Amino acid sequence: MTTPERYNARDVEMRWQREWETHGVFRTRNEDPRQKYYVLEMFPYPSGRIHMGHVRNYAMGDVIARYKRAKGFNVLHPMGWDAFGMPAENAAMQNKVHPRDWTYSNIAHMRGQLKQMGLSIDWDREIATCDVSYYQQQQRLFLDFYKAGLVARKTAKVNWDPVDQTVLANEQVIEGRGWRSGALVEQRELTQWFFRITDYSQELLEALDGLERWPEKVRLMQKNWIGRSEGLRVRFELTGRGPDGSSDLEVFTTRPDTLFGASFLAVAADHPLAIAAGERDSALRDFQAECRKLGTSALAIETADKKGYDTGLRARHPFQPDVTLPVFVANFILMEYGTGAIFGCPAHDQRDLDFARAYGLPVTPVVLPPDADPAVFTIADEAYTGPGTIYHSSFLDGLSIEDAKDVVATRLEKRALDGAPQAERQVNYRLRDWGISRQRYWGCPIPMVHCEACGTVPVPERFLPVELPADVSFDRPGNPLDHHPTWSKVDCPECGKPARRETDTMDTFVDSSWYFARFTAPHSPAPTEVEAVDHWLPVDQYIGGVEHAILHLLYSRFFLRAMKKTGHARLDEPFAGLFTQGMVTHETYKDEAGAWLFPEDVVVRDGAHVHAKTGAPVTVGPVESMSKSKKNVVDPTAIIESFGADTARWFMLSDTPPERDIQWTEAGAEGAHRFIQRVWRMVQDAAPALKGVREGDGSGADAETIRKAMHRAAAAVENDIESLAFNRAVARVYEFVNALHPYMATGVSSSDIAPVLKKALRYLLQIIGPMTPHLAEEGWAALGYDGLLARAAWPEVDRSLLVDSTVTLPIQINGKKRAEIHVERSASPQEIESAVLEMEDVRRHLDGRSPKKVIVVPQRIVNVVV
RNA sequence: GCGGGUGUGGCGGAAUUGGUAGACGCGCCGGACUCAAAAUCCGGUUCUGGCGACAGAGUGUCGGUUCGAGCCCGACCACCCGCACCA
Numbered sequence A: 001m002t003t004p005e006r007y008n009a010r011d012v013e014m015r016w017q018r019e020w021e022t023h024g025v026f027r028t029r030n031e032d033p034r035q036k037y038y039v040l041e042m043f044p045y046p047s048g049r050i051h052m053g054h055v056r057n058y059a060m061g062d063v064i065a066r067y068k069r070a071k072g073f074n075v076l077h078p079m080g081w082d083a084f085g086m087p088a089e090n091a092a093m094q095n096k097v098h099p100r101d102w103t104y105s106n107i108a109h110m111r112g113q114l115k116q117m118g119l120s121i122d123w124d125r126e127i128a129t130c131d132v133s134y135y136q137q138q139q140r141l142f143l144d145f146y147k148a149g150l151v152a153r154k155t156a157k158v159n160w161d162p163v164d165q166t167v168l169a170n171e172q173v174i175e176g177r178g179w180r181s182g183a184l185v186e187q188r189e190l191t192q193w194f195f196r197i198t199d200y201s202q203e204l205l206e207a208l209d210g211l212e213r214w215p216e217k218v219r220l221m222q223k224n225w226i227g228r229s230e231g232l233r234v235r236f237e238l239t240g241r242g243p244d245g246s247s248d249l250e251v252f253t254t255r256p257d258t259l260f261g262a263s264f265l266a267v268a269a270d271h272p273l274a275i276a277a278g279e280r281d282s283a284l285r286d287f288q289a290e291c292r293k294l295g296t297s298a299l300a301i302e303t304a305d306k307k308g309y310d311t312g313l314r315a316r317h318p319f320q321p322d323v324t325l326p327v328f329v330a331n332f333i334l335m336e337y338g339t340g341a342i343f344g345c346p347a348h349d350q351r352d353l354d355f356a357r358a359y360g361l362p363v364t365p366v367v368l369p370p371d372a373d374p375a376v377f378t379i380a381d382e383a384y385t386g387p388g389t390i391y392h393s394s395f396l397d398g399l400s401i402e403d404a405k406d407v408v409a410t411r412l413e414k415r416a417l418d419g420a421p422q423a424e425r426q427v428n429y430r431l432r433d434w435g436i437s438r439q440r441y442w443g444c445p446i447p448m449v450h451c452e453a454c455g456t457v458p459v460p461e462r463f464l465p466v467e468l469p470a471d472v473s474f475d476r477p478g479n480p481l482d483h484h485p486t487w488s489k490v491d492c493p494e495c496g497k498p499a500r501r502e503t504d505t506m507d508t509f510v511d512s513s514w515y516f517a518r519f520t521a522p523h524s525p526a527p528t529e530v531e532a533v534d535h536w537l538p539v540d541q542y543i544g545g546v547e548h549a550i551l552h553l554l555y556s557r558f559f560l561r562a563m564k565k566t567g568h569a570r571l572d573e574p575f576a577g578l579f580t581q582g583m584v585t586h587e588t589y590k591d592e593a594g595a596w597l598f599p600e601d602v603v604v605r606d607g608a609h610v611h612a613k614t615g616a617p618v619t620v621g622p623v624e625s626m627s628k629s630k631k632n633v634v635d636p637t638a639i640i641e642s643f644g645a646d647t648a649r650w651f652m653l654s655d656t657p658p659e660r661d662i663q664w665t666e667a668g669a670e671g672a673h674r675f676i677q678r679v680w681r682m683v684q685d686a687a688p689a690l691k692g693v694r695e696g697d698g699s700g701a702d703a704e705t706i707r708k709a710m711h712r713a714a715a716a717v718e719n720d721i722e723s724l725a726f727n728r729a730v731a732r733v734y735e736f737v738n739a740l741h742p743y744m745a746t747g748v749s750s751s752d753i754a755p756v757l758k759k760a761l762r763y764l765l766q767i768i769g770p771m772t773p774h775l776a777e778e779g780w781a782a783l784g785y786d787g788l789l790a791r792a793a794w795p796e797v798d799r800s801l802l803v804d805s806t807v808t809l810p811i812q813i814n815g816k817k818r819a820e821i822h823v824e825r826s827a828s829p830q831e832i833e834s835a836v837l838e839m840e841d842v843r844r845h846l847d848g849r850s851p852k853k854v855i856v857v858p859q860r861i862v863n864v865v866v
Numbered sequence B: 001g002c003g004g005g006u007g008u009g010g011c012g013g014a015a016u017u018g019g020u021a022g023a024c025g026c027g028c029c030g031g032a033c034u035c036a037a038a039a040u041c042c043g044g045u046u047c048u049g050g051c052g053a054c055a056g057a058g059u060g061u062c063g064g065u066u067c068g069a070g071c072c073c074g075a076c077c078a079c080c081c082g083c084a085c086c087a
Helices: A009-022 A052-070 A086-095 A099-116 A132-147 A197-210 A216-226 A256-261 A272-278 A282-293 A298-303 A350-359 A401-414 A530-536 A551-565 A636-643 A645-653 A666-690 A701-722 A726-747 A754-768 A773-782 A829-838 A840-846
Strands: A036-041 A074-076 A151-161 A166-168 A186-195 A229-238 A248-253 A264-267 A308-317 A320-330 A341-344 A423-428 A448-451 A455-458 A489-491 A498-501 A541-545 A578-581 A584-590 A602-605 A608-611 A619-625 A806-813 A816-824 A853-857 A861-865
Touching (some): A009 A645, A052 A541, A256 A401, A636 A645, A645 A726, A666 A726, A726 A754, A806 A840
Antiparallel strands (some): A308 A320, A448 A498, A853 A861
């Protein structure tokens, strides 16, 4: 046996990457007549370096892309950059580098890193959302949406960071403070641009049912986020005029059946009625200020007492004219939901109960739990929200909750108050319109102009793109576009008089809401080419982190609908199949002083973790997802340079199911590398002898064994990749290699085996091709096959070899396995039964007893019951 | 609080969906090769008892259905994730 030198992964990988590129193997044409397959991984933010999460994500996507290509599909597998956003501006402020330069140099570096991974990407379709050619099309979409009534400008409460002088997204507010500045975030009323996503609430909800290849978890999260609830808007007549002149107060409720249990009304601190009342009551104003200050963090909500302020107003109960209810301003009512006002039924709502107890309001149960005694049933400190029968409720007595809701609604709908129905059935959603205004520089400018005479005027298409100015400064807080001396000065497109350009830019989630469509015709002078969108979408398999379960995935679903409405697409749903992969984790390390340590600074000596340089003891902490703050990160480049991309890819696919978190370990990486070396050695050792051999079936029992092994491996891996069970596919490859291994030494020179051995090695290379493409390509060439493996078809599977003609059946006696029997696959139950009862082992366990029953499941099991 | 998920050897995890629990990998133990080490190769590795054939126990806990349960049903425990004053 020859002992070749070790496999030099870096040389080999670079060589094949060049080869693929020269031959344009991964370039995809829209006109290709083969069936299409669109596989997409969520595109990265160009932070500067790829991390292990990217490696995992893109390794999975690449397996699918290469596999589908081998299966004869015309595969679209593009890559781009989610390139706008705050980090570029932070870098500009900290390092005096222009966001554009910072971003594009990051992209260049990361593109190189991704190419090192050997991904089968059509780089001709690469896009960055900060390219003018991209964002000008986005401006066009915005204008079309505007014309179609999908854009609104309205005033809303936003998180305002007083130090950075900018709006922050909810995710950027941590414990009530700006994530960057650490300043206490204020709630401000600002006029902002919105997309009318709520127009599609019902549709987005209903269509979730059709997304069968989405994780149930994500569909549920979206469903809860949209938050549909059916209820009733009820107007309560005030006994006098409200401070704002109103004569009634409208509340929203999902429990009209409990109306007879109402003991108060409450409105939000920002409710118009409350604001009007506050104008003549300074104590109320203080209370309102206190409410606004109240944090929205989980802890604040958990611990905050229910507080209220009696306005002195009284409202009439709709069905009990002589009963009046006090109207409070309360700290637990949200202006954003429903009408910003409720009626409180303490007996059947915990918050209302807490409130009622605090203010001494009556607690009247009106729903009697099943089997409860009405004479005894009382509410203590827990509201009753379960099922039951209505009582203490006049004409509703004896009805079910559902029936009572309907009766109340029907009665109040028919009754007029000030000439309008007193109540109206209403479906309410939690989903809010999508505020897209950001007071930032590094984003897509909103193509609008504010004119004193004409109002808000859209920029005409012929003036697009509205380009970001290059000369901006970051030497003071706030939006650099606002500080720019000339940029916002523009003539009104309608009247020609001096006007002001909109200086808000779009939320970066807008950029990522349609990039998947842009990939289908990335160089088009229009946002999309409808034919191309039609051809490629929906994405057959989308892969990314579950952290986007709501925002990005919901926005994209809305966006494609909006694009359909404006003629840029013809379908509703962007992603037919969604897969959310787990995170990459690593052990954490701390030194004696409690400071975090990088994994490369930690070594194991004599079974103990110590600092690599100082030898000081190191504490091993819990395994957590890789993060810079805890320093438990491993740089993919370091791994690729020492072990090669195939090792990194193989590791990421091995062992752990792709939806779960995977722990990166040094030992695991070495194990993966060992496998790469093993396959390489196996192929290289065999290649000289096999190169001239003609593939065939071989003859004899060993050849038969090999043939079965290869067809089974191919069938199994195919099945595993189709179901995204990469860890199982890996295990099947190991099994196959283990099965082949004993034959390698002598088989290559045996005329019985060599032909089938060669074929088996070809199968092996084709099977591992999607996962470790460089290794496979190297072996393909070594064995003398023509062309590139990357272009080769998936091996054909002979189904007849997948089953043996004989089977081994376990024999249980009273459910315990006691023996096995080898029988023809076709053996009849009767034959098996009599053979089993003859067996020595069986007789011994029967110990003279005669079986009560013998259960024979053909090709499965035999169970003898005594 | 509401919703969802997970629980299998020392570890990551398999188990054709009710039919041989622990595939495959990591780790560990032993052996071969070597002056030695690395690499590689061979063997072993759920636990308990036994030299052994073998026997007993075993998939978070308790109970149930079944000839047969990791898988189905009921009750519970632990951990993880999402949402959360949504009326």
